[in-house]
Amino acid sequence: MAKVPGTKGLNLDESLIFERSRKGRTGFSLPVEDQDLREISTSHVPAPLERKDGLDFLPSVSEVDVVRHFTRLSSWNYGVDSGMYPLGSCTMKYNPKISEAAARRPGFANLHPLAPESLSQGALQLMYELQQFLAEIGGFAAVTLQPAAGAHGELTGIKMVRAFHLDVHGRPRKKVIIPDTAHGTNPASSALNGYEVVEISSGDDGVLHAEQVREAMDEEVAALMLTNPNTLGLFEEHIAEIAGIVHEKGGLLYCDGANMNALLGKARPGDMGVDVLQFNLHKTFSTPHGGGGPGSGPVGVGKVLEPYLPVPVVTHKGDRYHLDNDRPKSVGKMRSFFGNFGVMVRAYTYLLEMGPAGLTRAAELAVLNANYVKSRLEKYYHLPYKKICMHECVLSDKMQKANGVKTIDIAKRLIDLGFHPPTIYFPLVVDGAMMIEPTETESLESLESFVSAMKQIAKEAKTDPGIVKSAPHNTRLSRLDETLAARNPVLTWSKHD
Amino acid sequence: MRYLPHTTQDISIMLHELGFEGIEDLFAGIPHSLMLQRDLHLPGPMSEPELNRHLENLEKANPAASCISFLGAGAYSHAVPAAVDAIVSRSEFSTAYTPYQPEVSQGTLQSIFEFQTVTAGLLGMDVANASMYDGASAAAEAVLMAKRVRRNITRIVLSAGLLPEVGRTIETYVSALDLEIIEAPLSGEGILDLGALSAALDKDTALVVQTPNFLGCIEDMRSLAGLAGEKNAFFISFTAEPYSLAVLEPPGSFGVDVATAEGQAFGNPVSFGGPYLGLFATSKKYVRRMPGRLVGLTRDGAGKQGFVLTLATREQHIRRARATSNICSNEGLCALASLVHLCCLGPEGLARAARISRANAEYLKAGIAEIPGFSIPYKASTFNEFVVETPVPANDLVQESTRHGILPGVPLNRLKNGNENRLLICTSELHTRQDLDNLIRVLKQRGA
Numbered sequence: 001m002a003k004v005p006g007t008k009g010l011n012l013d014e015s016l017i018f019e020r021s022r023k024g025r026t027g028f029s030l031p032v033e034d035q036d037l038r039e040i041s042t043s044h045v046p047a048p049l050e051r052k053d054g055l056d057f058l059p060s061v062s063e064v065d066v067v068r069h070f071t072r073l074s075s076w077n078y079g080v081d082s083g084m085y086p087l088g089s090c091t092m093k094y095n096p097k098i099s100e101a102a103a104r105r106p107g108f109a110n111l112h113p114l115a116p117e118s119l120s121q122g123a124l125q126l127m128y129e130l131q132q133f134l135a136e137i138g139g140f141a142a143v144t145l146q147p148a149a150g151a152h153g154e155l156t157g158i159k160m161v162r163a164f165h166l167d168v169h170g171r172p173r174k175k176v177i178i179p180d181t182a183h184g185t186n187p188a189s190s191a192l193n194g195y196e197v198v199e200i201s202s203g204d205d206g207v208l209h210a211e212q213v214r215e216a217m218d219e220e221v222a223a224l225m226l227t228n229p230n231t232l233g234l235f236e237e238h239i240a241e242i243a244g245i246v247h248e249k250g251g252l253l254y255c256d257g258a259n260m261n262a263l264l265g266k267a268r269p270g271d272m273g274v275d276v277l278q279f280n281l282h283k284t285f286s287t288p289h290g291g292g293g294p295g296s297g298p299v300g301v302g303k304v305l306e307p308y309l310p311v312p313v314v315t316h317k318g319d320r321y322h323l324d325n326d327r328p329k330s331v332g333k334m335r336s337f338f339g340n341f342g343v344m345v346r347a348y349t350y351l352l353e354m355g356p357a358g359l360t361r362a363a364e365l366a367v368l369n370a371n372y373v374k375s376r377l378e379k380y381y382h383l384p385y386k387k388i389c390m391h392e393c394v395l396s397d398k399m400q401k402a403n404g405v406k407t408i409d410i411a412k413r414l415i416d417l418g419f420h421p422p423t424i425y426f427p428l429v430v431d432g433a434m435m436i437e438p439t440e441t442e443s444l445e446s447l448e449s450f451v452s453a454m455k456q457i458a459k460e461a462k463t464d465p466g467i468v469k470s471a472p473h474n475t476r477l478s479r480l481d482e483t484l485a486a487r488n489p490v491l492t493w494s495k496h497d
Numbered sequence: 498m499r500y501l502p503h504t505t506q507d508i509s510i511m512l513h514e515l516g517f518e519g520i521e522d523l524f525a526g527i528p529h530s531l532m533l534q535r536d537l538h539l540p541g542p543m544s545e546p547e548l549n550r551h552l553e554n555l556e557k558a559n560p561a562a563s564c565i566s567f568l569g570a571g572a573y574s575h576a577v578p579a580a581v582d583a584i585v586s587r588s589e590f591s592t593a594y595t596p597y598q599p600e601v602s603q604g605t606l607q608s609i610f611e612f613q614t615v616t617a618g619l620l621g622m623d624v625a626n627a628s629m630y631d632g633a634s635a636a637a638e639a640v641l642m643a644k645r646v647r648r649n650i651t652r653i654v655l656s657a658g659l660l661p662e663v664g665r666t667i668e669t670y671v672s673a674l675d676l677e678i679i680e681a682p683l684s685g686e687g688i689l690d691l692g693a694l695s696a697a698l699d700k701d702t703a704l705v706v707q708t709p710n711f712l713g714c715i716e717d718m719r720s721l722a723g724l725a726g727e728k729n730a731f732f733i734s735f736t737a738e739p740y741s742l743a744v745l746e747p748p749g750s751f752g753v754d755v756a757t758a759e760g761q762a763f764g765n766p767v768s769f770g771g772p773y774l775g776l777f778a779t780s781k782k783y784v785r786r787m788p789g790r791l792v793g794l795t796r797d798g799a800g801k802q803g804f805v806l807t808l809a810t811r812e813q814h815i816r817r818a819r820a821t822s823n824i825c826s827n828e829g830l831c832a833l834a835s836l837v838h839l840c841c842l843g844p845e846g847l848a849r850a851a852r853i854s855r856a857n858a859e860y861l862k863a864g865i866a867e868i869p870g871f872s873i874p875y876k877a878s879t880f881n882e883f884v885v886e887t888p889v890p891a892n893d894l895v896q897e898s899t900r901h902g903i904l905p906g907v908p909l910n911r912l913k914n915g916n917e918n919r920l921l922i923c924t925s926e927l928h929t930r931q932d933l934d935n936l937i938r939v940l941k942q943r944g945a
């Protein structure tokens with residue numbers, strides 16, 4: 001068996017930064033105040049509006065304190081740079097360092113969004129080209145880069161759908177159809193747009209069938225929202241027929257593009273009848289997830305939805321790039337300025353380094369890796385859908401449950417063995433789901449090491465279930481009590497706690 | 498390809514395991530008619546040196562980035578200690594995701610807990626979440642929350658002093674709800690007209706106010722709070738320039754229901770508009786109605802202190818269509834940058850930076866007011882941003898000043914259609930006395 005990396009590491013304890021605070025200690029280096037300026041300044045503050053608490057919630061610490069504190073905290077984290085992070089649906093692939101350097105270039109980082117367009121042509125060109133690249137990859141007529149994350153892209157996309165119906169049919173329609181395998185953001189984004197969510201079930205083979213859609217489809221349906229490949233890692237093979245059914249009743253087809261990593265250069269949603277899709281640049285285009293963000297969720301649309309894109313859109317005329325705000329049918333604005341530009345720079349850099357053949361290769365190897373892991377583990381873990389998967393595979397704890405070992409235990413035990421756990425208990429249609437997305441940046445050795453860890457756990461579940469159920473054992477903290485946290489929430493620190 | 502570790506031999510071993518001849522076989526699940534029959538039309542691949550050259554060329558086409566800048570209007574430059582980037586560059590932070598598995602995410606979780614503490618403190622509120630996409634979307638989510646908390650709300654009153662982009666974002670977010678949106682006008686002083694506002698408010702309204710407003714003017718929050726209280730309106734504040742919180746009483750002390758802000762100025766570069774982060778804080782009684790992630794204190798099996806994501810039953814992955822918000826990924830790393838930045842500054846540093854920013858604005862204001870043809874149209878007090886009436890279109894001034902390497906401000910009509918002879922000028926502790934004098938000198942050349 002291949003070696004697993006998990007051991008007990010060196011773990012330093014660290015209190016809250018506030019507990020390091022000592023009056024008189026400072027961590028800043030700022031110009032000394034000019035006394036005459038200070039006088040002009042203070043004489044103008046309306047006294048009743050002046051802050052009086054001395055900002056005493058901020059710690060007084062030296063730079064050494066700050067750097068040690070956060071360096072210690074960082075050592076309690078597991079990132080993609082620590083090892084394999086097969087968190088399904090999140091595409092935790094390696095994040096290139098050149099992209100980090102690119103976003104930090106002063107010509108990008110120090111560029112103010114309201115600087116004259118004529119002096120920001122480089123940034124506008126980058127955005128324009130990224131719009132074009134994404135349109136080509138997805139098979140769309142136009143792209144907005146404005147949304148800050150996938151869910152924000154969904155909200156934007158469904159808003160455009162709503163604007164389209166209002167404009168073309170004189171009313172927004174009432175419902176959005178969503179399959180039971182969908183991510184929670186899909187129903188939430190639809191509901192925020194005032195739509196009633198109609199959930200339909202996928203077939204026994206894990207994909208959506210035309211009959212189901214035909215039954216649910218009527219002229220009150222604004223859109224069908226599906227994810228392709230879906231969250232079981234399966235390609236929605238009836239998508240073209242489904243698109244036909246939806247379009248026939250005047251509805252639109254929304255595709256959640258969180259799983260585009262499987263399709264790069266192989267197939268394009270726009271060619272399958274999809275009218276609108278959000279890309280997740282932090283997944284497919286390798287920008288770091290940042291412990292929760294920032295992401296970027298550009299939306300691609302077909303011709304019918306182009307008039308409704310949020311403003312501004314970057315356009316190109318002659319040798320000039322321009323921010324076009326003059327779009328009377330636009331849904332409006334989803335946030336300030338133009339989107340998460342720093343994330344766009346990273347994705348653009350990645351796209352150029354990979355090139356078309358490299359991107360296609362990435363999709364192929366992502367799919368190869370997922371199928372390999374599935375194949376190596378299906379003897380040890382229940383595999384609910386026995387067919388070729390795309391970029392991820394879903395297993396369950398059915399075989400381990402007999403010994404009282406559940407998905408959560410398997411996940412925690414994986415931590416001991418040196419891996420980040422997969423996504424667990426999602427999708428909801430599989431009881432005790434473990435959704436494994438290795439991504440293309442994992443080598444055969446790394447997959448084998450993960451397989452060894454999973455096999456060891458399957459064995460332990462039979463021979464020593466206690467060690468799995470009480471995992472993790474190697475971390476600084478053992479399993480944390482989530483019920484306690486929710487019962488009496490303590491969400492901020494105060495001196496008296 | 499350096500990010501793809503597979504050797505030809507690895508691939509054949511793997512295909513053999515799967516019983517396939519070639520990788521194409523793995524795509525058999527996609528109907529042939531849906532497969533792309535050509536290569537993508539994209540540039541690349543580029544080697545690292547080629548790519549760096551290309552990026553350098555794009556960078557050079559952004560000369561605005563190296564000007565001395567007096568631009569603000571929702572994006573602010575301040576002095577950021579190098580320690581901030583050193584910490585956020587640690588890939589243990591940057592390459593992790595949402596801390597779903599707390600035992601391998603305590604670094605992220607504890608830092609979010611500290612961020613929530615600092616954010617709540619700054620805004621003078623009980624609780625804050627782990628960040629929203631940006632200030633504008635945070636304000637919009639506050640309006641959605643108002644409607645959840647008080648079903649009777651039928652009207653949203655937006656201060657005319659809100660950054661136009663923020664108002665527009667709110668309008669877009671609520672477009673599917675049946676809500677009337679009205680704008681409360683400003684007086685000639687540059688702050689909200691209390692009489693007009695009073696007429697617009699009642700118990701069925703939510704009020705959104707920005708202070709300092711987008712003209713830079715400090716609103717009379719005490720009177721506004723009095724009005725909102727008297728009319729029992731749901732009161733939401735928005736802060737565009739969070740350094741102002743160092744010198745002004747926080748929104749919490751005026752009894753707002755939700756305080757929102759753009760947090761970019763704390764440790765995040767202006768970066769052509771993003772990524773930034775929205776600050777969102779409210780009072781304890783609304784905790785379960787809040788959007789966004791929350792981190793709470795707990796204990797592990799051995800009783801040791803630790804942190805977890807909590808109150809998740811509000812969120813989309815549990816509550817789906819009935820979630821308080823659809824937000825999933827937020828702006829985690831930007832929030833970390835803000836936290837590290839604020840820890841470095843501490844109470845003294847933040848206050849000093851804020852005072853210098855303000856003093857620089859006052860110095861400029863006085864200097865510019867003396868130039869024939871220029872004047873200061875609004876009399877209300879300001880923090881670090883103020884409007885100047887210019888003798889020629891502000892846009893012309895911008896074009897001319899850039900020839901001297903100065904971006905003198907944002908023409909107001911770039912933000913909102915209207916008077917083209919108005920320029921919004923913003924200062925910070927980054928400006929030296931010489932920068933200020935240079936701006937005055939350049940403007941003087943255009944004086945009447």
Ligand SMILES: Cc1ncc(COP(=O)(O)O)c(C=O)c1O
Pocket residue numbers: 089090149150151152183185227231256258259280295296297824825826
């Ligand atoms: C299938 C799917 N859709 C949508 C989302 C939401 O994306 P984001 O977190 O960027 O908002 C996710 C993210 O986890 C996802 O996995």
